[in-house]
Amino acid sequence: MPLDPLQPAPARGIPARRENLRIGVVGCGAFGESYLATLAGMTGIEVVAVTDAMPERARRLAKRYSIPNVSPSFQELVARADIDAVCVVTTEDQHFEPVMAALRHGKDVMVEKPMATRLDEAQRMMEAASEHGRVLMPGHLLRFEPRYATVKQQLAEGRLGRVLFLSARRNRTKGQGRIYKRTPLVFETAIHDIDLMLWFTCQKVASVRAWTVAAVAGQEPDLLCAALKFQDGAIGMFHASWLLPDRTAVFDDHLQVLATAGAANVDLLNAGLTLWPESGPEHPDTSYEPRLHGSIQGALREQLIYFARCCREQRLPTIVSAADGVEAVRVCAALVQSAVEDREIDL
Ligand SMILES: NC(=O)c1ccc[n+]([C@@H]2O[C@H](COP(=O)([O-])OP(=O)(O)OC[C@H]3O[C@@H](n4cnc5c(N)ncnc54)[C@H](O)[C@@H]3O)[C@@H](O)[C@H]2O)c1
Known part of the structure; x- marks a missing residue:
């Protein structure tokens, strides 16, 4: 395949430093794919696993973005020892459980907007992040x-x-x-x-x-x-x-x-x-x-x-x-x- 002239030239034998942030993505719908496509173009990021309540969606995106693992559930994904941070890109009212589970397992979490569709859930997520000393960032893109x-x-x-x-x-x-x-x-x-x-x-x-x-x-x-x-x-x-x-x-x-x-x-x-x-x-x-x-x-x-x-x-x-x-x-x-x-x- 011809080289895209706008892509950087191949490195000349200099090994890259391995300090990748290892990420798992929960939710492989439309915006989950935007996340995966974006993460794929970033240096220092390794998407280790994806999951979705509709497993075929996770399998399809794992193949498209060369992600090595498809977890059967968010519970399995957040428990993986080879993941540092979790992006929760599930349907608007389905953020609470994956976020709480990820925080409990000591992961840093990015959660799409709205953080929750119930105020008590959003408050409990914030409290859990503080309790576990983890990063919790809501996706207010603008x-x-x-x-x-x-x-x-x-x-x-x-x-x-x-x-x-x-x-x-x-x-x-x-x-x-x-x-x-x-x-x-x-x-x-x-x-x-x-x-x-x-x-x-x-x-x-x-x-x-x-x-x-x-x-x-x-x-x-x-x-x-x-x-x-x-x-x-x-x-x-x-x-x-x-x-x-x-x-x-x-x-x-x-x-x-x-x-x-x-x-x-x-x-x-x-x-x-x-x-x-x-x-x-x-x-x-x-x-x-x-x-x-x-x-x-x-x-x-x-x-x-x-x-x-x-x-x-x-x-x-x-x-x-x-x-x-x-x-x-x-x-x-x-x-x-x-x-x-x-x-x-x-x-
Ligand atoms: N910031 C922005 O501009 C922007 C743009 C689009 C979407 N979003 C947000 O991103 C989130 C996802 O939106 P979308 O457009 O990708 O929706 P979508 O319906 O295309 O995808 C949501 C996915 O989450 C999965 N899911 C639901 N519950 C799950 C669970 N418990 N475990 C695993 N997977 C589960 C669904 O099966 C589905 O594949 C929403 O919160 C949405 O508001 C933000």
């Missing part, structure tokens, strides 16, 4: 996306002043909704904007109000519209939906921050790249997990590099902590309650 991270940095440096108002939208296609309506919209996608708002304001939420709308009465909501009041008086407003036609195939993500000494806008819809093949316009992802040079780049890779560094150096993550994951779940749970009870909820 903290590793350069545009959002730049806004955070500008705010932290005081250049924009104090945040007074934030607004966000996050629209996804109906097709994605057909898959992900299994979990309340707020835990599935709006949680990204909730986490960013908590990060940008450095405030706790005092009260929330949410409304949901379903295209077909009586079915799962297609849209969530919500307001957060922060303890210092700042307001956050956002909506998230599964309403875009499938052919749109875009990330319609926008966030605006209005602060006492300036403002910031992040717009992923106009990301600066449009392709016009004969089949119709395309807007490829350049942000979250773009596939370039034979591996995955972007925010997911940065998140995993940071997690691996925390594990190697045995440091607690500060860009995103277990407490941050718990706080996001607390706000999500209150928003679900607000929509159901049709009233403002104090936290």
